[in-house]
Amino acid sequence: MESGFEPRVLICCDCGEEFVFTAGAQEYFAERGFSEDPKRCKSCHTQYKKNQRLPHHQPADAAYHQSDYRSPD
Numbered sequence: 001m002e003s004g005f006e007p008r009v010l011i012c013c014d015c016g017e018e019f020v021f022t023a024g025a026q027e028y029f030a031e032r033g034f035s036e037d038p039k040r041c042k043s044c045h046t047q048y049k050k051n052q053r054l055p056h057h058q059p060a061d062a063a064y065h066q067s068d069y070r071s072p073d
Helices: 023-031 042-053
Strands: 008-011 018-021
Touching: none
Parallel strands: none
Antiparallel strands: 008 018
């Protein structure tokens, strides 16, 4: 069964390392309608997704401080 896809070497936008976009992965992307090649290697993609799931916190200097509270006297 020939899919018509050839493995291609891509460069990760995060770490700059080469990774192989396999024929099977290309077929998977095509079946799901993705028109662009992946930008990240597997490990950087996993880390990117993990970071996206973390709750976003305020920077430490923007946090509430007890000294900012004034009593309503």
